[in-house]
Amino acid sequence: xxxxxxxxxxxxxxxxxxxxxxxxxxxxxxxxxxxxxxxxxxxxxxxxxxxxxxxx
Numbered sequence: 001x002x003x004x005x006x007x008x009x010x011x012x013x014x015x016x017x018x019x020x021x022x023x024x025x026x027x028x029x030x031x032x033x034x035x036x037x038x039x040x041x042x043x044x045x046x047x048x049x050x051x052x053x054x055x056x
Contacts, residue, residue, distance in 0.1 A: 001017055001027070001031060001038065002030065002031065002034050002036065002038075005034075005036050005038060006036075011037070014037075014039070014054040015036075015037065015038045015039065016038075016039045016040070016041065016047055016050045016051055016054065017031065017038060017039070017040045017041070017047075018040075018041050018042070018044060018047040019040055019041070019042050020042070024042050025042070027040070028040045028041075028042060039054075
């Protein structure tokens with residue numbers, strides 16, 4: 001995710017990533033620490049809340 005974002009460059013729309021799997025917590029931490037304008041969630045309900053906030 002981080003490499004893809006960096007290769008694309010400046011993205012004008014909100015990016016919300018839902019993480020799932022064994023290393024979801026580690027991936028969430030990496031995304032948070034990356035400083036990119038990417039929001040991540042593990043639970044589907046958390047991701048839905050981030051989408052609602054982004055479009056409000």
